Amino acid sequence: MLFTSFDFLLLLIATFSLYYIPKLAKVQIPLLVLSSLVFYAYNEIYFVLLLLLSAGINILTSYYVVYGNINKKRLLALTGVILNLTILFFFKYCGMVTSFFLTDSDSIGQLLLHIPLPIGISFFTFEGISLLVDVWKEKYIKNTEIVPQSLSKHAQHTLFFISFFPHLIAGPILKAHDFYPQIKQKFLKDVQWEAVVKALIVGYFLKMVIADNFKDYTYLLDVSERYSTVTLLTMMFGYSFQIFADFAGYSLIAIGLAKLFGYNFQENFNFPYISTSFKDFWKRWHISLSTFLMEYLYFPLGGNRKGKARTYINLMITMTLGGLWHGAAWSYALWGFAHGSLLAIERFLDNNLKLKHNVITKTIHGIFVFLVITILWLLFKYPSIRNFFAFVQSLKNNVGLDNDINIIANIAIFSLPVIVYHIMYLSKGSVVWMAFKKVEHIVYATLLFLIVTNSGSGGSFIYFQF
């Protein structure tokens, strides 16, 4: 079910109508769980069983980590993590690995090479891991604040944590220590309406007006041999803005929807295209994933505490695995590896060159970072590396072709809001910002008007495929 579909609107209205009724206060969580399961089952009814299995594993292992044999805490936590990763590996990476040994010609090959990918599996698996590690390590809060004495209550909370529909299929990736303390009765009077409406308007605008309209042009990157170099470069930048608008839009919608029910999600995008370094970029892009990787992978590997060489290796491993999380294709691993390398190189240069930064050097660095990131997004667009090289070949060969003014003009127009969005962030506190605040309601009303009248053709969110 898409957030942009009419059926979702009906589900949302039905859920919201019941949620704050005082007599139903005790069933607020079960109501959200039920809605979430309906949301998930809408397109993939059989995978609800997988979701329940994943939740079941996490419920039992986390409960007994807290209330079971104290000597078996570590074993139980690790067992739970391994089970989570096994499920993820089976559904997501089995085909990729077995393609080295098997073909479609036998029945085992046909089975293993075509295992369907349950939507959202990467997200809810990571959330299960977050729960287990948090209750085992107790790094942020006491594990009894996450796991109550009552197993049934813990089961309810955990099923809610994993399945809550705003974040279920494309994040943000919730951390147990952030989410569990919020689980309590919610009241209508506490809903932050202004924040909800603003998040939803900007989120739907980015998705339906910007990303969906970009999609109607950037799909032509699949036939790169037919377009001029300038047109291809324009589409490349268009795709970079599209992926931002699609994903940031989804995250804002998720944040707005969660707020509607009284829950706060961490922001997932913080104007990433103004980053002046790759390190800065990863503090601004898909923040829930980068912080998850930092807390649950980079730090356990040793982080930067085991010498410089080990730090660089840890960065490379974390980012490569982070890339592979996005999909079972070597292009994603290459993407992650490239980002890991850039972070390592940047760190090395910062440590050894001690360059002084001013506005000019930061701007140049920022432009460089944006260009490199944009080029690397093509590894998402072309999961087959052969197609990526075909694109590069087309760039070289098609200099003499006529430029497609229509494509260029439309991509330029839809890029403007993304650019303005980032500029507004940079202008915070300035005269421009003050002027914006005075007419803020007109700006949001205009965005809402464009959502209603100027949406592109419907389509799923890019990150659903991960």
Added chain:
Amino acid sequence: MVKNILIVFFIILAIYSLFRIVLIPEDRYVHSGSLESTKIKAENYLFSSDEEYAKRYRENILIGTSVSNDILMDSLPNITNLAFAGQKPYMGLRLIEARGINPKRIFVESNFLMWYDQTNFEEDLFDQKIYLSKKYIPIFREGFQPLAMFTSTIQSLQLQDKFEDHITQFTSAEDSIKHQEQVVARVNAFIENDYPHYKDHVTEEDKQQIKARMKTYLDEFVKRGVIIVFYETPVTQKFCESPLYEDMRKLIHELYPSGEQVYYMPYIPCGDYVTSDAVHLGMEERQKFAHFFRIHSDSIIKMTAN
């Protein structure tokens, strides 16, 4: 703040509705690209009133893909072109079915009947909730999009440019030869890229699927007395002579033999036309094909006048 946002939103919506519906002529749709012009074409057909339908649409409808969408219709005043760029011929059939008005004749492009994918575009078009909102609230339809108005001027300039048959100027014979070689190399690359889709024979399983699909879409029209005319648009010789094409011709004839309600335009000999990218025709070739189409469609229309 929320109240202010909603009030301003409704004011903007009302002003824009008045501006677009009252001040801009109904047939002055704007589009920002080929996909949007496809949507406008589809929505106009689906949602026009019965009076508008009678004025704009003919009793002969042509359905197909981008290749048929490119047919020059000026010399075919008795035929409505309901072919869509980026879509398969079945889209056109679904539209005619959804509209509920049977044409007298449907000209069916037979080149790509072997493929079918129901795109998001089609799903959006036929989704009941979206369909009803667009049917009764014109401002929600494509062709009324505010941002498209900015790019519509550029679009019309570009179309003008296309139809003026842009000629590249060369400063020397070597440049001209080099350009031609590049064009030929590019077309050959398109052919090599796409030929894998054509080189194999249709499997038994695919044959059954194609048969089932064609019967689902076409048989109802035949039962209602609609005359079906199959035609093939010229493609590059290699595709035209491919196993897939040969199999599809046999299959279509097997399912729909010539008769009272089924006609075939003559097949164009493979290699008779030069394509720009293996399947689409350049301007001169389109004129040639329009001439061919007119002669044979006129003859079939005359033959089936009663």
